[in-house]
Amino acid sequence: MSQMNPEMSTCQSAAAVEHEFSLPIETPADEGHEDRRFPRFSFRSCLHATVYPPPGKPEQDPRHCQVLTRDLSRGGMSLLHKEQLFPQQTIDVVLQDGLVRRLEVMWCRRMGAGCYSAGCRFIKLPDAANAEPRDEPSGE
Amino acid sequence: MAGPSLQSQGYLPVATATLFPATEIRCDLYLQRVGQAIELYRSHQYPLEVADLERLKQHGIDHVYIRTGDADIYRQYLCQQVLHEESVPTEVRITALREVTRVAFQDAMDANDPYQAADLASDLGREIASLIADQAVALQEVFHILEHDYYTFTHVCNVSTYCVMLARDLGYSQEHELASVATGALLHDIGKRHVPAEILNKPAKPTAEEWAIIRKHPVSGYQELSKRSDLSWGQLMMVYQHHERLDGSGYPSGATGDDIHPWAKVCAVVDVFDALTCSRPYRQPVPSGEVCDYLQQHTGTWFDREVVACWAQQVRNIG
Numbered sequence: 001m002s003q004m005n006p007e008m009s010t011c012q013s014a015a016a017v018e019h020e021f022s023l024p025i026e027t028p029a030d031e032g033h034e035d036r037r038f039p040r041f042s043f044r045s046c047l048h049a050t051v052y053p054p055p056g057k058p059e060q061d062p063r064h065c066q067v068l069t070r071d072l073s074r075g076g077m078s079l080l081h082k083e084q085l086f087p088q089q090t091i092d093v094v095l096q097d098g099l100v101r102r103l104e105v106m107w108c109r110r111m112g113a114g115c116y117s118a119g120c121r122f123i124k125l126p127d128a129a130n131a132e133p134r135d136e137p138s139g140e
Numbered sequence: 141m142a143g144p145s146l147q148s149q150g151y152l153p154v155a156t157a158t159l160f161p162a163t164e165i166r167c168d169l170y171l172q173r174v175g176q177a178i179e180l181y182r183s184h185q186y187p188l189e190v191a192d193l194e195r196l197k198q199h200g201i202d203h204v205y206i207r208t209g210d211a212d213i214y215r216q217y218l219c220q221q222v223l224h225e226e227s228v229p230t231e232v233r234i235t236a237l238r239e240v241t242r243v244a245f246q247d248a249m250d251a252n253d254p255y256q257a258a259d260l261a262s263d264l265g266r267e268i269a270s271l272i273a274d275q276a277v278a279l280q281e282v283f284h285i286l287e288h289d290y291y292t293f294t295h296v297c298n299v300s301t302y303c304v305m306l307a308r309d310l311g312y313s314q315e316h317e318l319a320s321v322a323t324g325a326l327l328h329d330i331g332k333r334h335v336p337a338e339i340l341n342k343p344a345k346p347t348a349e350e351w352a353i354i355r356k357h358p359v360s361g362y363q364e365l366s367k368r369s370d371l372s373w374g375q376l377m378m379v380y381q382h383h384e385r386l387d388g389s390g391y392p393s394g395a396t397g398d399d400i401h402p403w404a405k406v407c408a409v410v411d412v413f414d415a416l417t418c419s420r421p422y423r424q425p426v427p428s429g430e431v432c433d434y435l436q437q438h439t440g441t442w443f444d445r446e447v448v449a450c451w452a453q454q455v456r457n458i459g
Contacts, residue, residue: 055366056376084399086380087363107359110394 043072047079048094054086067093076103076121084108085118092125100125151178151205152243154214156197157235158222159204161190165217167210171201178205208250211243223267230277234301237267238286241300241326242293249293249333254364257330258371265300265323272304273318279305279454283417283428292332292340295414300325302410309450310406321403324375328382328407331361344422358383359392377401382408385442405444409435409451412443428458 049067053060068080077093085091085108092100103120111117146153151170159165164187171181181204182188196204206214222228222236241264248257271277282305286298303325304318312318332340335357339350346354362380365371381404384390386397390408393399400408412435416426426434432455439448 057373084395087359108393110388
């Protein structure tokens, strides 16, 4: 059985959402998958998320889970998830103020057992989606 | 096999093995002698005779050329006169199928249309699965027919043929499953259309910067095809994950073990097999037995044990 990354375990058991901002951080060489248009800030937080199925796998149900964020910029954020994510997959995250932001996965890289890091960009969310869920997700 | 220069001039190589005496191809044939410019060899209104084909063979000429604009005519000739003609020996039909695949893909890529390529792959995947599965062809027979120059279109055709043979031996018995595997394999390198030809055909090992560009091809291929509803998840994973390795040392995600789709594991093994048994401008082809040893050395760390064992069993008979 694969061992869960401790950072993820902590994230999933966390009841409260914690935020941490700091100075812009450097781009790790192994994650330079995209051009950086905006400075990134360390942003450690555990957010409720709905992970929608990747394109090409529409039969899979959306999943409710928590994701651990790593950093944030005007263009997007990177996060940790226990499962592999795929380019163009969408994720809705609920921010502290209750607002839903939609993300599109740009790249994904395995960090350790049961832990994948994904770089995501913000994409436009239909206005209605903030009022009601896009789909009825299954629990995870 | 022609290099990119002739192709950029609008000529496609076609194997003389697919030309039959007295059959009407309906397109002009061209020839390039060593050190000379390409010239008209036979106008379309004059069918080839047995003596012509004998002469080509005596001079060691295994390819003539057609104009790129005649690709469709040549493809129709192959399908009607060779591929579906049961009196034609299996090895010639496989050669014809390889030619159809290569010419069709060249055409689709020149048109810069991944959707056209996906449609073609679906048709050709069915043909490959049908031919390989129906005839119970062994790798021993196929290996000597396939070309071993590393060009993308030759490579995808080889990988597709190998994937069907391997999947069949791993227990995929339904023809529609084999056709799906064949289609996925035909598409596995579609992202390479974004890699500049001068990098792909460079007569030396790529630099670190060039590798970085090459390594993007699984993602760009997946992104182009992922919205197509007629492609299965397994096929998409053949595109996205064929460079992943069991221990996480692959790319693009570094996925491990069960996170790698079984079809991608199949594709990974034959992709490496074909890449190493093909000649490159900077190295000789590696003998199939040595490639097999290499695959077995990395069993369990890079490649799936069962897949390699099954493939090795077939490879040992090539001789």
